[in-house]
Amino acid sequence: MIDAHTHYVPSDWPDLNEAVCPAPDWPWLKPVSERDAMIMVGSSEFRKIGAECWSPDIRRADMAESGVTTQVVSPTPVFFEYARSPREAAKVSRIFNDIAREMFADAGDEFLTFCQVPLQDTDLACEELDRSLANGHVGVEIGNHVGDRDLDDEGVLTFLQHCAAVGAPVFVHPWDMPSSPRLARWMGRWLAGMPAETHLSLLSLVLSGAFDRLPESLRIAFAHGGGSFAFWLGRVENAWHRSPHVSRDCDKPPSSYLGRFYVDSVVFDQRALRLLVDTVGADRVLVGSDYPYPLGETPVGQVLADADWLDDSGRALIRSGNAERFLGLT
Template sequence: MDIIDVHTHFVPSGWPELGEGLPWLRLDSEREAMIMVGSQPFRRIGRECWSAEDRLADMDADGVQIQVVSPTPVFFSYDLPGSEAAKISRIFNDLALEICSPAPERLLPFAQVPLQDPDAACRELSRCQEMGHRGVEIGNHVGDRDLDDAGVVTFLQHAADIGMPVFVHPWDMPDSPRLQRWMARWLTGMPAETHLSVISMILGGTFDRVPDSLRICFAHGGGSFAFWLGRFENAWHRRPDIIATSQQPPSAYVGRFSVDSVVFDPAALRLLIDTVGIEQVMVGSDYPYPLGERPVADVVRRSTFLDSAERELVMGANARRFLGLDNNVQNSHAVDIGDNETGIGRGDQAVLSF
């Protein structure tokens, strides 16, 4: 059974210098590098982050036919002025096309946008669609602005209008001494941030303001949403003076969004499917990072409660619908970025910052 993996990340092997204090790449060997933010190490990565050859070999080993290739959130640059973030988005979006170009039918690039500037974000998304990107990854918040912010809603409306699916990924989690042990920011902060982003779209009225045609997926199984929907629903009914800002109760919006399957345990996957519906769950792995799932879709394979038809939906059919692969929702374009705005053309060597 072919698998479509909707949650993976890339990092180019180099990029033009972005500026002081911004991410750069320290190449330690032909196969390893360190993402640096200013003078601080951020994450060690391997060649599979930028090599289509390595990605395809791992995909073949795991039975993955198609992989969505999304940015690594550290590059979102939402804290910069919109014009600077737009430039960074163009750089990484064009490099994403380079990385995916050896296998355009199997490696589907998702763009990033300067979400702090809705007009610039809409322009960049339209440009990326024309260049061959198949969707967009956004962070779950921009500073203190959640996904019900008017500017974010404008962007989501534009994504729906042009038929580009949206993948929401948590980033910039809260930090404190209590969260610096045991990778607690990733173990508790990421699920909480994702849950909060779903809540903001429901209670903030985003789903009431965007069309049903918006295809949006939340990473990491939607965080803790599935486990706490009952508490969420209870609060909406019992404290309407505070909670009931949406037109309908929270359960009414189930079905308006998808989630990936990166929950690792069959019992968790069963709760997720029971809560959001079998047609709203798609395989995701968080490849190639250490907290991801390998082999891809292992939890789906181990979930004996799924019958063959249900497993087929989660493995690939739901993702085909989300990505528009069966009805040509996405425009098809040849990848040619020789005249792109970043000045990096095919075959050119990106300038590394050390």
């Protein structure tokens, strides 16, 4: 079983005030105990993490319990730094990409690392992707937007075209969700904001006609089951046919683009997984866990294991076949 959605955090990294430039809100790691730490952003606590974030040995033990043979290990989005200057973000990307390769250099095929790039600058993003691929990374994780620029932005499209040209799979993760008093309650930014962010970015690729401009060779996947896209595809389709206010910059109805992207299986519920498979197809769903964070699936693949309505072929595709194709292993 290939887990296509996991994250890492190093146990240490250079002081970004010295390595990049002085600033009051760089991320840094505050030790709590031998096995726990707190990610800080300036003076604010961001997230408490454990040693499984940086220890390949702990990850291996957890993988064995779930029957996972390979993890795709991606950055934690708080390190993207898209709001910084391009040169600053490029330095941060280089630091974390190099650390990730050092962390998992001796792991073989157990851990496949995805890099991060300064997506706010197309040339620097392409440059860092190429450097990282040469250094052992197998793909790239990007945030679903850069400020008000969504995935149909010209610069982002150029980067995605470059990913297709060099054969790099792209994993899109929601991040930088809107905040408000209403979303501050009950983890609303994560429980409502994240699914909405992914849905919006998929809409941007479909309705803008971006998928029509991107080569079909692009391998792109969206976290958390593609957000709320599968549930609301019917509404989007109806609006495309009937509403004069919906963009028709795409050549075909929205449902025609379902074969252009993958989604992971982090939906937790049989009804949600079945809707996902019925909508995008069993050949477009990847096992994903969001390991090692609390909102992830434990044990990994449980929602798939419980899917007695899936035939053996569909189960095999989701367990590993689709990930092998997405990652370019076959």
